[in-house]
Amino acid sequence: MSQNFSATDWWKFSLVIVLMFVNWGLEAKKWQLLVNSIQKISFIRAFRAIFSGQAFALNTVNGVGEYVGRIVYLNEGNRLRAIAISIVGSFSQVIVTFVMGLIGLLYMRIFLLSNDHEFKGLSVFWLDALMWGLLIANILFIMLYFSLSWITRMFERIPLVSKYSFYIQEVEHIHWKELTRILSLSFIRYAVFVAQYLLLLQVFKVNADWFSLAWLVCVMFLVLAIVPTITLAELGLRGELSIQLIGLVCTNTVGILFTATGIWLINKVIPALAGSLFILGVRLFKK
Numbered sequence: 001m002s003q004n005f006s007a008t009d010w011w012k013f014s015l016v017i018v019l020m021f022v023n024w025g026l027e028a029k030k031w032q033l034l035v036n037s038i039q040k041i042s043f044i045r046a047f048r049a050i051f052s053g054q055a056f057a058l059n060t061v062n063g064v065g066e067y068v069g070r071i072v073y074l075n076e077g078n079r080l081r082a083i084a085i086s087i088v089g090s091f092s093q094v095i096v097t098f099v100m101g102l103i104g105l106l107y108m109r110i111f112l113l114s115n116d117h118e119f120k121g122l123s124v125f126w127l128d129a130l131m132w133g134l135l136i137a138n139i140l141f142i143m144l145y146f147s148l149s150w151i152t153r154m155f156e157r158i159p160l161v162s163k164y165s166f167y168i169q170e171v172e173h174i175h176w177k178e179l180t181r182i183l184s185l186s187f188i189r190y191a192v193f194v195a196q197y198l199l200l201l202q203v204f205k206v207n208a209d210w211f212s213l214a215w216l217v218c219v220m221f222l223v224l225a226i227v228p229t230i231t232l233a234e235l236g237l238r239g240e241l242s243i244q245l246i247g248l249v250c251t252n253t254v255g256i257l258f259t260a261t262g263i264w265l266i267n268k269v270i271p272a273l274a275g276s277l278f279i280l281g282v283r284l285f286k287k
Helices: 007-035 043-057 066-071 076-112 124-145 148-156 176-203 210-226 231-246 253-279
Strands: none
Touching: 007 043, 007 076, 007 176, 007 253, 043 066, 043 253, 066 076, 076 124, 076 176, 076 210, 124 148, 176 210, 176 253, 210 231, 231 253
């Protein structure tokens, strides 16, 4: 593969690197819009916070530690309040991942699997059941997402929760237009994820119909979002999933593994390393 690298391949590989900054830039913009109600921060500061979040997420299940890396860039009194609205941004990304993953499963079920075929021990019957479950989950998630303000007010009436309502009050004031904007940014970011994967698959000579590849990548993102794992251990799961899914349309196992590893390094490890350097310059407490 290294001998067959052409000028076009280097251009595509460079574009994947550029899209990594676009990807995290969109996430930084989302976070900046959400925390502006608590504290005004610049886009550059938000961008550094996102990278620092990746450093903390490296050893936590499904990246939940990223909130710690983000909130240290806020003033002391605002840090805990920012966690709730940061979760709103992550929730929007989950919705996009589940919706697109469901469409990907539907495409795989109709065009890539036969009625008597099993995928990794999962029969078509259970695949259909999974899709119905995801459809219900997607409807509930979308309803919940656009009802966050009302749900937060309801929770604040619970005596045990009311003592800590100060930390979730900002969620009440998020207008549905802002929620729609955040959801739109999440969808664009998701499209960037898929574009990166498709470009790197081409670089490593995984030749197949790009439309099928795109939907199979969506299914992979869905599974990665559901299965609990930490970033450092995610590479094994990502590689196995890539082989099982993309292997339905292409037999270039080495190219598929190289792509999975490349995406993991570019989108996860490099930002985490950069974020670990950024975090050294943050003064956590005044005293």
